[in-house]
Amino acid sequence: RNLPIEDQADQVRRVKRSESGMITDPVTVDPDATLAQMDRICGHYKISGLPVVDEGGALVGIITNRDLRFVPGELWPTARVRDYMTPRERLVTGSTGMSRQDAKALLAEHRAAVAGVALAQLAAAAAGVAIPRVLGEMVDVVGRGGPGAAGRLHGLIAVVVALAAANALLTGGGEYLARILGERVFAELRERLVTAAMRLPLSVVESAGTGDLLGRTGHDLESIRFVVRRGVSQILVIVLTIVSVTAAALLTSPALGACMLVAAVLAVPIGRWYLLRVVPSYKATNGLWAEFDGIVAETAEQADTVDAQGLGRRRNQVLDRALREAWLTEQYSLWLRCVLVGVLALAVCLPLIAVLTLGAWLVGRGAVTVGGVTTVALYAVQLREPVHEITFWLDSLQSASVALARIVGVELVEPDRVATSGRVLPEPPRARRVSYAYHPGHDVLHDVDLEIAPGERLVVVGPSGSGKSTLGRMLAGIHPPTRGRVTVGSDGPDGEGTDLTTLTEAALHRQVALVTQEHHVFACSLADNLRIARADADDAQIAAALDVVGAGPWVAGLSDGLDTLVGAGGVVLDPGQAQQVALARIVLMDPATLILDEATSLLDAGAARSAERALDAVLTGRTVVVIAHRLDAAAAADRVAVVIDGRIVELGPHEELVAAGGQYTRLWEAWSGA
Numbered sequence: 001r002n003l004p005i006e007d008q009a010d011q012v013r014r015v016k017r018s019e020s021g022m023i024t025d026p027v028t029v030d031p032d033a034t035l036a037q038m039d040r041i042c043g044h045y046k047i048s049g050l051p052v053v054d055e056g057g058a059l060v061g062i063i064t065n066r067d068l069r070f071v072p073g074e075l076w077p078t079a080r081v082r083d084y085m086t087p088r089e090r091l092v093t094g095s096t097g098m099s100r101q102d103a104k105a106l107l108a109e110h111r112a113a114v115a116g117v118a119l120a121q122l123a124a125a126a127a128g129v130a131i132p133r134v135l136g137e138m139v140d141v142v143g144r145g146g147p148g149a150a151g152r153l154h155g156l157i158a159v160v161v162a163l164a165a166a167n168a169l170l171t172g173g174g175e176y177l178a179r180i181l182g183e184r185v186f187a188e189l190r191e192r193l194v195t196a197a198m199r200l201p202l203s204v205v206e207s208a209g210t211g212d213l214l215g216r217t218g219h220d221l222e223s224i225r226f227v228v229r230r231g232v233s234q235i236l237v238i239v240l241t242i243v244s245v246t247a248a249a250l251l252t253s254p255a256l257g258a259c260m261l262v263a264a265v266l267a268v269p270i271g272r273w274y275l276l277r278v279v280p281s282y283k284a285t286n287g288l289w290a291e292f293d294g295i296v297a298e299t300a301e302q303a304d305t306v307d308a309q310g311l312g313r314r315r316n317q318v319l320d321r322a323l324r325e326a327w328l329t330e331q332y333s334l335w336l337r338c339v340l341v342g343v344l345a346l347a348v349c350l351p352l353i354a355v356l357t358l359g360a361w362l363v364g365r366g367a368v369t370v371g372g373v374t375t376v377a378l379y380a381v382q383l384r385e386p387v388h389e390i391t392f393w394l395d396s397l398q399s400a401s402v403a404l405a406r407i408v409g410v411e412l413v414e415p416d417r418v419a420t421s422g423r424v425l426p427e428p429p430r431a432r433r434v435s436y437a438y439h440p441g442h443d444v445l446h447d448v449d450l451e452i453a454p455g456e457r458l459v460v461v462g463p464s465g466s467g468k469s470t471l472g473r474m475l476a477g478i479h480p481p482t483r484g485r486v487t488v489g490s491d492g493p494d495g496e497g498t499d500l501t502t503l504t505e506a507a508l509h510r511q512v513a514l515v516t517q518e519h520h521v522f523a524c525s526l527a528d529n530l531r532i533a534r535a536d537a538d539d540a541q542i543a544a545a546l547d548v549v550g551a552g553p554w555v556a557g558l559s560d561g562l563d564t565l566v567g568a569g570g571v572v573l574d575p576g577q578a579q580q581v582a583l584a585r586i587v588l589m590d591p592a593t594l595i596l597d598e599a600t601s602l603l604d605a606g607a608a609r610s611a612e613r614a615l616d617a618v619l620t621g622r623t624v625v626v627i628a629h630r631l632d633a634a635a636a637a638d639r640v641a642v643v644i645d646g647r648i649v650e651l652g653p654h655e656e657l658v659a660a661g662g663q664y665t666r667l668w669e670a671w672s673g674a
Contacts, residue, residue, distance in 0.1 A: 091204070091212050093283070094408035099401050102408050106185050107232075113181040118236055120174030125240040127167040129248045132382060134160050136252070136375025143370060171237070178233030186228040193217060193407050201416035201479075214297055215290025216410060220403035223286070227393075227400040235393055238386040245386075249379040253368050256376040259354035260383065266347035267387070274340045275398065281333045282402040288326040295319050341391050348387045352380040416480050417501035424510040425489040428452040428593045428623040429475045429500055434484035436470055443482065444470050445646045452593075452623060459626045459634040461667060462643035468627045471643060472597045475625060476514035477501055488512075509533075513591040517598040519582040523567035526555065526581070533585035545587040551580040593623040631671040640664060 094102075107114050138156045141149055197213060205213060250257030299306060299315045306315055359373035431450040437443045444467045452458055452475075460468050473479045474486050477500035487497030488511060503511060522529050530542045537545075539562055546555050554577060558564040564571055573581065586594065626633055634640045635654050642650040642657070642664045650657055650664050657664035 091216070091406075092409040092412045094405040094412060098408050098412075099404040102404060103401075106189065109188075110181055110185065113177065113184070114232075117174055117178045117181060117233060118240075120170050120177060121233065121236045122240050122244075124167050124170035124174055125237065125244045127163045127170060128241065128382070129244045129379075131160055131163050131167075132375050132378035133248065133252065134163065135378060136371040138371075139374045140369055140371030174237070175233050178236075179229060182229035182232055185232075186225060189224065189228070189407070190221060193221065193410060196411040196413075199415065200410065200413055204413055204416075212290050212294065213410075214293045215286065216406050218293060219289045220286060220406050223403035224400045224407070227396050231393060231396060231400070234389065235397075238390050238393065241386045242383065242390075245379050245383050249376050252375050252379070253362075253372050255362060256355050256359055256368065256373065257379075259358055259376070260351045260380060262350045262354045263347040263383070263387065266343055266350070270340055270343040270347070271394070274336055274394075278333065278336050278395070278398050279402060281329060281336065282399050283405075285326065285329040285333060286402055286406060288322065288329055292319070292322045292326055295322050337391075337395055340395075344387060344391050348384045351383060352377060355380050419504040420502045421498050422504045422507045423489075423491075423498065424507050424592070425498075426592045427454055427489055428456070428625075429477070429486050429488050429512060430497065431471075431474060431481075432485045432487065432496065434471075434474055434481045434486060436474060436479060437482045443646060445474070445481075447484070448474075448646075448648055450475075450641065450648060450651075452625065453638075454623055455621070456638045457619070457624045457626065457636075458639050458641060459628055459637040460641045460643055461628060461631060461634055461664070464629070466643045467646040468643050469597050470646075472514060472595045472625065472627045475593075476512050476595050477503065477508050478514060509589050510591055512593040512595065513586055513589055514595045514597060515582065515586060519578050521567045521573050521578050521581060523569055524565065525560075525563050526558070526566050527562040529566060529581055530584055530588060534588040537588050541588065542584075545584040546580070548587050549580045549583040551577065551584060591622070593625070594619060595625045595627070597627045598629065631668055634668075642667070 134156055138153060138160075141152050141156065193216070197217060200213075246257070246260045249260045295315075295318055299319070306312055355373065355377050359368065359377065362368045363370060363373060430452065431448050434445055434448045434450075435443050436445040448471060450471075460471060462468050470479070474481055477486065480499075480501040485496065486500045488500060488503075489497045491498060500508060500511070522532065527539065527542050530545065531537055534541075542562060543552070543555075546552055555561065558571065566573055626637065628634065637654060639652060640650075640654050640657055641648050642662075644663055650660070650662050652660075658668050659665075
């Protein structure tokens with residue numbers, strides 16, 4: 001806090017506060033600044049965190065003053081910001097308030113089921129609370145003695161047994177109802193997430209990286225899963241038990257019952273202290289585990305490249321760094337939990353000590369009976385278990401709340417298009433001065449103009465990284481252009497046609513379809529794998545589509561035919577069969593224009609020949625755009641477009657381009673020579 005301004009010259013760039021006290025021109029620190037220096041800077045400006053920039057001024061992450069607490073004490077004086085930087089969130093994360101509202105809305109949709117669970121658990125809590133009252137009465141009966149005491153005692157024992165049985169039955173019934181409720185709520189939440197993820201703009205998914213979305217659909221959902229399935233019931237039980245036990249103690253003896261509130265002297269401050277620190281901790285932890293998941297997935301998916309390029313050691317170093325950061329945050333979270341549990345363990349002992357101490361004094365003065373003290377003391381003992389349990393569920397709730405905020409964030413991503421038209425036109429798309437940038441300011445396509453004739457077969461060629469696949473995605477309506485338009489037809493307000501990105505999803509799929517080198521077989525029946533393309537397709541239409549692509553013979557050999565389970569846990573299809581399934585989906589979709597992006601490049605020679613024969617059947621009568629590295633496809637095309645550095649530099653029939661002596665001539669000579 002006493003660091004002079006002039007000593008911050010290398011770390012601090014600009015500071016400016018608006019009248020509201022918010023920093024409008026943020027302070028930034030060099031990644032090589034020590035965390036100790038940064039902490040003093042945060043304290044000096046009374047700010048909660050700083051963005052971290054590289055030498056060129058580009059944002060590489062954000063570190064907050066709470067993140068600093070993740071660093072072990074012995075590393076504090078010398079640790080560098082770059083080594084302990086919380087990774088930047090790529091996808092939106094909802095606020096804590098949003099996650100609360102979303103949870104309330106989910107429960108409100110099932111208010112009848114929630115009410116049933118609450119009533120069952122309330123009745124169970126009432127039965128459980130009555131037991132200490134009866135036990136206290138039994139103590140007084142024994143103390144008074146006299147004729148009929150034995151019969152009275154036997155009756156009270158029967159009441160205790162009945163209350164215990166009722167408590168067990170009601171608790172079991174409430175748990176059963178809560179499990180059903182939890183399954184329904186979790187299923188709805190999962191379906192919402194999948195729906196939102198499927199509608200995310202692909203540009204957002206790609207810029208976010210593999211890990212962020214994987215973390216939200218995997219680790220974050222698992223964090224919520226247990227809380228949703230068991231937490232609803234258990235939290236109701238805990239709350240109702242604490243309230244009913246405290247109320248019963250006050251009714252038994254107001255003086256002794258007041259001792260039950262002594263636990264709040266420690267419980268409330270430690271709870272506030274814990275919640276203030278654990279939420280940012282879990283946000284950091286979930287973000288780090290998402291990064292870890294992404295590193296593992298990317299390394300596994302590209303294992304051949306990692307081996308071929310000798311990148312194993314480097315990938316291990318990246319994985320070790322991510323794991324170390326996740327471990328440090330987990331250590332910090334564990335330390336918070338240890339403090340919470342330790343203080344609450346002391347807090348739950350205070351009511352019993354206070355009851356026994358005050359009760360002994362009151363019994364001596366005849367203000368209460370021994371049975372009354374016994375009853376309230378048993379209530380104090382009964383309070384200990386729910387308070388211990390609430391520490392576990394409080395921790396689980398915070399973790400689930402952060403996970404829910406990240407899941408809600410997926411729904412907050414703004415769409416990259418607004419569908420306004422459902423018309424399907426039998427015309428191919430056209431590009432008008434189309435430019436596209438995956439990252440602002442770095443265009444990969446530059447003012448591309450392209451007209452495609454109906455029924456034409458156009459092959460797009462060019463070096464790797466020239467923008468061929470990006471152009472294919474523009475023509476398929478996957479990405480909206482950064483500048484320019486991709487339209488179809490000649491209507492529209494300006495007579496230039498309808499933008500592809502304004503078509504509804506169903507209309508777009510009938511208009512144009514993209515087939516890539518990557519295909520997926522879902523873990524379900526073969527028929528359901530094809531109904532993904534057309535939900536209302538019957539078995540006859542599915543069988544006809546499979547026959548078109550040449551898959552009929554091997555499908556006929558499956559044990560259950562179209563109902564055979566394929567994919568993970570079922571029949572594993574070879575790459576050629578999986579490609580045929582993908583092409584059969586295209587037959588069912590029946591698009592006017594088909595765009596093939598290296599559709600057979602990952603298949604072996606035998607599978608590729610089979611897939612190409614299937615492709616010929618699918619391509620008949622359609623407009624086709626083929627993005628290819630192998631130029632043999634170009635020789636049979638109506639026209640060839642040569643893409644170099646994001647621009648179409650040549651366009652025309654194969655023979656003319658070969659004779660022109662330009663870029664295509666050099667590509668063809670290199671291909672023919674090879």
